[in-house]
Amino acid sequence: MRTQVLIVGAGPSGLLLGQLLHKAGIENLIVERQSGGYVLGRIRAGVLEQTTVDLLDEAGVGARMHAKGLLHGGFELAFDGKRHRIDLQALTGGKSVMVYGQTDVTRDLMEARASAGLPTLYEAQDVSLHGFDSDAPFARCKMAGKEIEIRCDFIAGCDGYHGVSRASVPAAVIQTYEKIYPFGWLGLLSDTSPVSHELIYGRHERGFTLCSMRSQTRSRYYLQVPLSDRVEDWSDARFWDELAQRLGSETAAGLVTGPALEKSIAPLRSFVAEPMRFGRLFLAGDAAHIVPPTGAKGLNLAASDVYYLWQALGEHYREQSQAGIEHYSARCLSRIWKAERFSWWFTSLMHTFKNEPAIDAKLHRSELEYLISSPAAQTVMAENYVGLPW
Ligand code: FAS
Numbered sequence: 001m002r003t004q005v006l007i008v009g010a011g012p013s014g015l016l017l018g019q020l021l022h023k024a025g026i027e028n029l030i031v032e033r034q035s036g037g038y039v040l041g042r043i044r045a046g047v048l049e050q051t052t053v054d055l056l057d058e059a060g061v062g063a064r065m066h067a068k069g070l071l072h073g074g075f076e077l078a079f080d081g082k083r084h085r086i087d088l089q090a091l092t093g094g095k096s097v098m099v100y101g102q103t104d105v106t107r108d109l110m111e112a113r114a115s116a117g118l119p120t121l122y123e124a125q126d127v128s129l130h131g132f133d134s135d136a137p138f139a140r141c142k143m144a145g146k147e148i149e150i151r152c153d154f155i156a157g158c159d160g161y162h163g164v165s166r167a168s169v170p171a172a173v174i175q176t177y178e179k180i181y182p183f184g185w186l187g188l189l190s191d192t193s194p195v196s197h198e199l200i201y202g203r204h205e206r207g208f209t210l211c212s213m214r215s216q217t218r219s220r221y222y223l224q225v226p227l228s229d230r231v232e233d234w235s236d237a238r239f240w241d242e243l244a245q246r247l248g249s250e251t252a253a254g255l256v257t258g259p260a261l262e263k264s265i266a267p268l269r270s271f272v273a274e275p276m277r278f279g280r281l282f283l284a285g286d287a288a289h290i291v292p293p294t295g296a297k298g299l300n301l302a303a304s305d306v307y308y309l310w311q312a313l314g315e316h317y318r319e320q321s322q323a324g325i326e327h328y329s330a331r332c333l334s335r336i337w338k339a340e341r342f343s344w345w346f347t348s349l350m351h352t353f354k355n356e357p358a359i360d361a362k363l364h365r366s367e368l369e370y371l372i373s374s375p376a377a378q379t380v381m382a383e384n385y386v387g388l389p390w
């Protein structure tokens with residue numbers, strides 16, 4: 001088989017890149033380890049920056065997002081039984097975020113790819129990448145036990161943190177940076193009306209909470225839990241009780257509980273791999289970086305990587321220019337590190353760290369009190385939350 005751009009991974013990064021390349025007349029093929037149903041079954045991100053919304057529109061997949069998505073002009077910080085609104089629109093000259101789940105984004109992209117008749121090899125096993133340091137890269141994989149070889153001009157590694165792309169790069173030419181947080185997020189999805197019309201990020205001595213949503217009738221909640229916890233330790237009843245405790249009686253009075261449609265624990269890490277290009281192999285999205293989800297940056301960083309790669313490959317094929325390709329990694333990393341910093345800062349501010357020195361707890365508290373009292377501090381938070389320019 002042959003294509004111009006081989007994309008490894010059919011998550012949001014791979015699907016969005018495939019759609020944009022197709023619209024630019026650049027042939028592409030996606031190989032995905034899992035089934036389409038499995039990919040759709042993963043419940044992840046929920047907040048899109050305006051630049052991500054614009055790129056999804058550019059890819060021609062924005063219709064359902066604009067019909068179903070919820071535009072949010074602010075969110076709340078809750079601590080000590082009080083809630084403080086961060087007015088994103090007032091602090092950023094009118095910017096908002098779009099609340100629209102990653103599952104919906106992935107479905108919209110999958111349907112667009114299928115209706116364009118673009119090739120996606122699902123359940124591709126033992127994907128291996130070769131020759132990306134030459135002008136003739138290729139991949140091998142097994143489809144229903146039969147080995148196939150795919151020759152291409154470029155490989156886009158969109159296969160997430162555990163993918164084969166970054167793992168295929170010789171250790172001597174890649175530098176990684178990682179911080180593992182000593183807790184995870186237990187997420188619950190339920191067909192219940194959200195406890196509030198905007199997101200609430202809560203700091204409580206028992207741990208962080210996040211009240212989010214997918215629609216006016218579907219809620220997404222998160223609890224900070226120890227890394228030793230397993231999903232089976234958490235019955236629905238235990239989850240709702242703990243959430244109510246951490247929210248406090250006033251907010252919990254508005255909490256509508258119901259059966260979990262999905263419950264999962266995600267570990268939290270900050271991770272960056274440098275550089276993001278190795279000859280004719282490019283890393284994009286979670287394959288190159290991970291942020292703790294507190295700042296809602298993961299999916300949005302994947303989108304900006306895809307934007308830069310789409311531009312670079314378009315210049316290559318249209319104008320025979322290498323400029324975008326040469327500049328890809330530095331361009332991505334400049335934005336990635338700013339989002340890593342914001343996500344680390346917001347996570348450190350809102351989570352409880354067991355056995356932390358007493359002074360650290362005092363410093364976190366004073367930072368929260370400064371934040372809610374200072375329009376300047378809130379402006380910094382707001383401009384990072386809505387997304388820094390591309
Ligand atoms: P993905 O991991 O989504 O997709 C990679 C794809 O590559 C997968 O479909 C995988 O099956 C495939 N793949 C892997 N190895 C392969 C191989 N060898 N061959 C072929 N295919 C292979 N972000 C937020 O903003 N908010 C959140 O609340 C949030 N929660 C998250 C929870 C979890 C458990 C995880 C893991 C991430 C979460 N994220 C969150 C971040 C998430 O949204 C990512 O940023 C987003 O999925 C990135 O998309 P991709 O880069 O496409 O990577």
Ligand code: PHB
Pocket residue numbers: 044045046047199210212213220293294295296297
């Ligand atoms: C979500 O709705 O899944 C979500 C929203 C905001 C975040 C993280 C996750 O910061």
